[in-house]
Amino acid sequence: MKIYEQIIADFGFSREKDEESAKLLAELGKGKLLDCSVLNIINGREVAIIGGAYSGEKISGDLVITAGKAVERFPLIPSVHVTDLEESAEKLLELEKNGCILVIHAHGDNMERIREIVPKLKSFVATTQSYPFDRVYNFGGFTDGDRAVIIAKTFGAKKIRLYGFEFEKAEGLKLKKLKWAKKILEMEGCIQQKSS
Numbered sequence: 001m002k003i004y005e006q007i008i009a010d011f012g013f014s015r016e017k018d019e020e021s022a023k024l025l026a027e028l029g030k031g032k033l034l035d036c037s038v039l040n041i042i043n044g045r046e047v048a049i050i051g052g053a054y055s056g057e058k059i060s061g062d063l064v065i066t067a068g069k070a071v072e073r074f075p076l077i078p079s080v081h082v083t084d085l086e087e088s089a090e091k092l093l094e095l096e097k098n099g100c101i102l103v104i105h106a107h108g109d110n111m112e113r114i115r116e117i118v119p120k121l122k123s124f125v126a127t128t129q130s131y132p133f134d135r136v137y138n139f140g141g142f143t144d145g146d147r148a149v150i151i152a153k154t155f156g157a158k159k160i161r162l163y164g165f166e167f168e169k170a171e172g173l174k175l176k177k178l179k180w181a182k183k184i185l186e187m188e189g190c191i192q193q194k195s196s
Contacts (some may be wrong), residue, residue: 025106028114050074052069052166080101083104103151127139143177
């Protein structure tokens with residue numbers, strides 16, 4: 001929560017909006033919210049996590065987690081997909097139909113997407129960046145990419161390999177978000193801090 005406080009101060013985000021969005025996700029997801037124990041499929045596995053800069057490189061691992069729009073470039077159905085709903089509803093429905101566990105994140109800016117997409121889905125794991133409640137979890141992380149990595153770590157991945165994680169190639173707000181993602185992953189010991 002200390003990191004979250006720093007992030008909302010840095011970006012001027014509204015905690016109230018984040019919490020409103022999480023409540024909306026829980027409300028519209030009533031009866032669809034999965035217990036986070038479904039993510040125990042990660043335990044003891046070698047996990048490949050596909051980030052937004054993925055460009056088709058060969059991957060290694062026995063379980064795949066995709067993050068956000070990276071799933072649109074990844075040719076296979078992942079086991080888990082972590083998203084704040086920027087992809088098309090069609091893509092998310094296709095993933096669900098093919099057995100992928102969706103981890104859907106609520107934040108102040110995606111309430112419209114939650115209203116549009118959640119009624120069409122059958123089940124998902126719900127996450128928030130504010131205080132967790134009921135079956136709405138906070139595993140940590142900020143962007144889809146670093147949240148996916150922290151989920152893999154939290155649920156006991158034996159090894160985590162990152163593909164398409166590029167923290168410098170962006171501009172403006174996107175670059176600022178990626179800097180936080182990188183900082184969080186360094187703090188979690190998921191990537192090495194480069195000594196300058």
